[in-house]
Amino acid sequence: xxxxxxxxxxxxxxxxxxxxxxxxxxxxxxxxxxxxxxxxxxxxxxxxxxxxxxxxxxxxxxxxxxxxxxxxxxxxxxxxxxxxxxxxxxxxxxxxxxxxxxxxxxxxxxxxxxxxxxxxxxxxxxxxxxxxxxxxxxxxxxxxxxxxxxxxxxxxxxxxxxxxxxxxxxxxxxxxxxxxxxxxxxxxxxxxxxxxxxxxxxxxxxxxxxxxxxxxxxxxxxxxxxxxxxxxxxxxxxxxxxxxxxxxxxxxxxxxxxxxxxxxxxxxxxxxxxxxxxxxxxxxxxxxxxxxxxxxxxxxxxxxxxxxxxxxxxxxxxxxxxxxxxxxxxxxxxxxxxxxxxxxxxxxxxxxxxxxxxxxxxxxxxxxxxxxxxxxxxxxxxxxxxxxxxxxxxxxxxxxxxxxxxxxxxxxxxxxxxxxxxxxxxxxxxxxxxxxxxxxxxxxxxxxxxxxxxxxxxxxxxxxxxxxxxxxxxxxxxxxxxxxxxxxxxxxxxxxxxxxxxxxxxxxxxxxxxxxxxxxxxxxxxxxxxxxxxxxxxxxxxxxxxxxxxxxxxxxxxxxxxxxxxxxxxxxxxxxxxxxxxxxxxxxxxxxxxxxxxxxxxxxxxxxxxxxxxxxxxxxxxxxxxxxxxxxxxxxxxxxxxxxxxxxxxxxxxxxxxxxxxxxxxxxxxxxxxxxxxxxxxxxxxxxxxxxxxxxxxxxxxxxxxxxxxxxxxxxxxxxxxxxxxxxxxxxxxxxxxxxxxxxxxxxxxxxxx
Amino acid sequence: xxxxxxxxxxxxxxxxxxxxxxxxxxxxxxxxxxxxxxxxxxxxxxxxxxxxxxxxxxxxxxxxxxxxxxxxxxxxxxxxxxxxxxxxxxxxxxxxxxxxxxxxxxxxxxxxxxxxxxxxxxxxxxxxxxxxxxxxxxxxxxxxxxxxxxxxxxxxxxxx
Amino acid sequence: xxxxxxxxxxxxxxxxxxxxxxxxxxxxxxxxxxxxxxxxxxxxxxxxxxxxxxxxxxxxxxxxxxxxxxxxxxxxxxxxx
Numbered sequence: 001x002x003x004x005x006x007x008x009x010x011x012x013x014x015x016x017x018x019x020x021x022x023x024x025x026x027x028x029x030x031x032x033x034x035x036x037x038x039x040x041x042x043x044x045x046x047x048x049x050x051x052x053x054x055x056x057x058x059x060x061x062x063x064x065x066x067x068x069x070x071x072x073x074x075x076x077x078x079x080x081x082x083x084x085x086x087x088x089x090x091x092x093x094x095x096x097x098x099x100x101x102x103x104x105x106x107x108x109x110x111x112x113x114x115x116x117x118x119x120x121x122x123x124x125x126x127x128x129x130x131x132x133x134x135x136x137x138x139x140x141x142x143x144x145x146x147x148x149x150x151x152x153x154x155x156x157x158x159x160x161x162x163x164x165x166x167x168x169x170x171x172x173x174x175x176x177x178x179x180x181x182x183x184x185x186x187x188x189x190x191x192x193x194x195x196x197x198x199x200x201x202x203x204x205x206x207x208x209x210x211x212x213x214x215x216x217x218x219x220x221x222x223x224x225x226x227x228x229x230x231x232x233x234x235x236x237x238x239x240x241x242x243x244x245x246x247x248x249x250x251x252x253x254x255x256x257x258x259x260x261x262x263x264x265x266x267x268x269x270x271x272x273x274x275x276x277x278x279x280x281x282x283x284x285x286x287x288x289x290x291x292x293x294x295x296x297x298x299x300x301x302x303x304x305x306x307x308x309x310x311x312x313x314x315x316x317x318x319x320x321x322x323x324x325x326x327x328x329x330x331x332x333x334x335x336x337x338x339x340x341x342x343x344x345x346x347x348x349x350x351x352x353x354x355x356x357x358x359x360x361x362x363x364x365x366x367x368x369x370x371x372x373x374x375x376x377x378x379x380x381x382x383x384x385x386x387x388x389x390x391x392x393x394x395x396x397x398x399x400x401x402x403x404x405x406x407x408x409x410x411x412x413x414x415x416x417x418x419x420x421x422x423x424x425x426x427x428x429x430x431x432x433x434x435x436x437x438x439x440x441x442x443x444x445x446x447x448x449x450x451x452x453x454x455x456x457x458x459x460x461x462x463x464x465x466x467x468x469x470x471x472x473x474x475x476x477x478x479x480x481x482x483x484x485x486x487x488x489x490x491x492x493x494x495x496x497x498x499x500x501x502x503x504x505x506x507x508x509x510x511x512x513x514x515x516x517x518x519x520x521x522x523x524x525x526x527x528x529x530x531x532x533x534x535x536x537x538x539x540x541x542x543x544x545x546x547x548x549x550x551x552x553x554x555x556x557x558x559x560x561x562x563x564x565x566x567x568x569x570x571x572x573x574x575x576x577x578x579x580x581x582x583x584x585x586x587x588x589x590x591x592x593x594x595x596x597x598x599x600x601x602x603x604x605x606x607x608x609x610x611x612x613x614x615x616x617x618x619x620x621x622x623x624x625x626x627x628x629x630x631x632x633x634x635x636x637x638x639x640x641x642x643x644x645x646x647x648x649x650x651x652x653x654x655x656x657x658x659x660x661x662x663x664x665x666x667x668x669x670x671x672x673x674x675x676x677x678x679x680x681x682x683x684x685x686x687x688x689x690x691x692x693x694x695x696x697x698x699x700x701x702x703x704x705x706x707x708x709x710x711x712x713x714x715x716x717x718x719x720x721x722x723x724x725x726x727x728x729x730x731x732x733x734x735x736x737x738x739x740x741x742x743x744x745x746x747x748x749x750x751x752x753x754x
Numbered sequence: 755x756x757x758x759x760x761x762x763x764x765x766x767x768x769x770x771x772x773x774x775x776x777x778x779x780x781x782x783x784x785x786x787x788x789x790x791x792x793x794x795x796x797x798x799x800x801x802x803x804x805x806x807x808x809x810x811x812x813x814x815x816x817x818x819x820x821x822x823x824x825x826x827x828x829x830x831x832x833x834x835x836x837x838x839x840x841x842x843x844x845x846x847x848x849x850x851x852x853x854x855x856x857x858x859x860x861x862x863x864x865x866x867x868x869x870x871x872x873x874x875x876x877x878x879x880x881x882x883x884x885x886x887x888x889x890x891x892x893x894x895x896x897x898x899x900x901x902x903x904x905x906x907x908x909x910x911x912x913x914x
Numbered sequence: 915x916x917x918x919x920x921x922x923x924x925x926x927x928x929x930x931x932x933x934x935x936x937x938x939x940x941x942x943x944x945x946x947x948x949x950x951x952x953x954x955x956x957x958x959x960x961x962x963x964x965x966x967x968x969x970x971x972x973x974x975x976x977x978x979x980x981x982x983x984x985x986x987x988x989x990x991x992x993x994x995x
Contacts, residue, residue, distance in 0.1 A: 034857055036794065369995050453994075481855065654891065
């Protein structure tokens with residue numbers, strides 16, 4: 001039976017309620033087990049030696065003294081992780097990043113690792129490893145890296161996507177371009193042109209739980225990995241490829257995850273832990289320190305973005321052009337390309353062009369961070385839109401509404417949109433009381449829109465019905481923020497049973513088929529699709545069993561609200577059979593009752609949000625407080641509204657932190673100066689007001705209940721919303737994120753001198 | 755390294771353990787006593803995920819040496835519920851969806867418990883400043899503040 | 915017949931064409947025929963491609979049918995957070 005994912009309007013009993021999450025008690029009592037909370041008998045402790053240089057050739061690496069230290073059971077270097085990547089550049093980047101081969105490419109790049117009987121022996125062993133470096137010139141700044149005389153990171157990188165192909169290597173890995181129309185003609189038609197360059201600094205996802213795993217490689221070729229990850233099936237594949245293990249023999253169990261936000265979609269030190277265990281013949285626990293998390297796990301890109309907008313005095317944007325330069329760390333990727341695709345996605349533009357340049361620098365390998373690449377592009381574009389509104393003396397929400405994309409608009413990244421939600425979020429913003437609330441002295445208001453692609457992907461679910469009629473569902477998407485609750489609601493809805501009768505778990509890689517990661521806002525979207533499909537398969541079996549019990553044809557059995565009901569007058573007044581009744585007889589009607597589903601959830605549908613932000617700026621110190629914040633976003637259908645609100649609030653606050661405080665600070669020596677939560681300051685409770693949310697529900701046509709992904713879009717608008725609010729409060733345009741106190745004071749001083 | 759013998763009280767029980775001089779209370783709780791509810795988010799006292807209560811004060815257990823707990827009273831998340839009965843703060847955190855990933859939750863609950871012991875009727879601002887030493891990256895704090903407000907109201911009602 | 919638009923990075927591998935017309939009823943058929951005509955596309959199609967049909971982006975479901983007159987784009991498969 002093929003699964004029909006199309007939306008059908010129906011009254012819902014469970015979906016949309018605010019039930020208690022199934023993992024709640026474990027998490028409030030300290031019993032939930034995260035990455036570092038697992039231990040194995042005979043386990044060793046791992047520590048990783050990291051480069052103190054931003055860019056250095058490894059001339060000599062001598063581990064003999066460390067190996068000789070009592071209590072040391074294994075030391076590994078790149079030689080213990082031979083290159084099995086067979087020309088796959090993305091896989092090679094993961095390998096080289098996990099353990100530097102010939103060159104250390106950033107401050108914090110791993111060069112060797114130790115497994116010892118305890119942490120103090122491991123630390124002592126690290127000091128005995130001799131590394132001779134030839135320090136090379138480095139570059140960390142995105143604009144400096146594209147300069148013709150910049151130090152070269154990799155002489156095999158020749159910019160792709162340019163014609164003619166370059167003859168010399170450079171730090172620009174690729175050029176990408178999107179758009180349509182004729183931007184020059186569009187600018188010629190405009191009355192007003194806004195042209196500015198914006199910069200955003202590198203930020204970290206800032207999950208509170210550092211990367212942690214326990215690896216165990218057995219002599220018989222089997223292996224286990226307990227790890228905090230957003231995608232244990234993907235980790236299994238990558239680690240098996242890099243270690244040369246059979247996929248089916250590596251069992252990966254995802255622990256509870258203490259935050260990921262994209263940063264735990266990438267493999268970091270797990271291959272090293274497995275290599276240590278393989279060499280030592282014992283289980284190895286590897287937990288990163290916070291400093292290692294900042295120095296050596298992936299931050300987002302730092303960017304430099306030029307935006308040019310042209311418009312007529314009636315507010316029609318006649319032309320839009322953006323040139324986006326994104327850092328990717330030392331390895332080429334597609335972060336600038338993603339930024340270019342998203343930059344103008346909110347608008348209906350006749351002439352638009354976005355050009356992306358991917359720039360390699362001596363910083364950690366960039367990782368996905370919640371709607372990766374979109375927030376920076378939105379900061380630049382939404383700031384320019386705000387400035388354009390000022391220039392033509394038009395209300396900025398009206399300007400956005402006038403130019404908003406709608407069904408039938410050709411998107412700036414290519415395809416024509418189906419039904420989309422940007423218009424409704426703008427209308428809701430315009431009507432929101434926040435928009436017209438009075439502002440005091442030194443206060444300002446900003447708004448911004450944001451866009452993100454959502455994903456679906458490969459997904460499985462097993463639904464088993466117990467002898468008492470209660471139900472377990474096993475899913476393969478890691479629960480990062482309450483999806484076990486939402487998926488239990490979905491199963492309860494479909495089967496017609498109470499939520500409390502369903503228990504959802506995340507299965508390990510040996511217990512369920514392959515699942516893509518929890519990324520791209522896909523967790524609830526795609527696993528709910530698989531769960532609905534599995535429940536419908538189980539209902540088919542339940543009807544068959546009821547028919548058997550009644551000795552009537554299965555066609556005469558309907559499933560209604562949790563009961564099998566005999567249809568038609570010839571079956572008399574049979575009392576309906578509950579799941580419990582049917583399950584109790586399962587042993588005599590063909591065995592256990594279950595529903596399974598393996599599918600590709602596709603057609604997730606793009607997502608839009610609009611945010612409104614009020615700030616108060618202290619002109620003496622440049623310190624900024626957010627005093628009111630409103631998030632408006634389309635959820636399609638909010639399965640568990642409290643956790644949808646939580647996604648909106650959490651994403652908004654991460655964006656606020658990015659806008660106001662957070663940045664990687666590098667010294668002249670290319671070393672990270674603030675690898676800790678004291679100096680890399682994320683928002684704390686006393687920094688913030690309540691975050692108001694408004695959930696719009698415009699059903700996704702490609703999901704039975706209309707669900708869309710909700711997790712990522714909320715981080716896209718805040719950078720611009722905050723910067724626009726600060727600009728409004730101070731009457732000075734802020735073009736460099738974060739708008740930290742020194743930058744605000746510098747802008748105010750520059751303004752005073754004019 | 756010579757070990758130190760320590761006698762202390764943890765969650766009301768007498769506990770004795772040996773630890774090294776450089777071992778933190780967090781190390782002792784997690785590695786020697788099997789109390790894994792306190793989490794290490796930073797090891798430098800910046801994130802609050804390892805918050806415990808020592809002699810009535812919230813401390814980052816990563817900044818307290820194991821040996822310092824000699825003769826003190828330590829409360830951890832494992833001692834917060836009364837057997838099967840959850841503390842009102844624990845109940846309200848679940849009801850208000852005040853946790854997503856949950857790694858910061860034990861620390862927040864410890865800090866909130868100490869807050870309500872000192873201020874049974876805290877203002878929103880008091881809550882926000884008392885909890886400013888605990889980092890949460892998922893929730894944006896909104897639902898955490900509401901859960902603490904609701905728990906405070908319920909506990910005042912129960913005591914009235 | 916389907917007119918498929920290629921993203922800029924693919925065009926050098928397809929005779930520098932932006933639009934290619936192909937006889938295809940499903941995404942699978944479309945991708946197979948594209949590779950037959952332009953063998954250079956094999957690598958990207960294997961790893962890097964998503965397909966937009968009338969604005970809906972498909973990343974995996976190659977059995978998806980392509981309606982008559984549909985607007986079809988080959989796009990890069992992106993990473994999410």
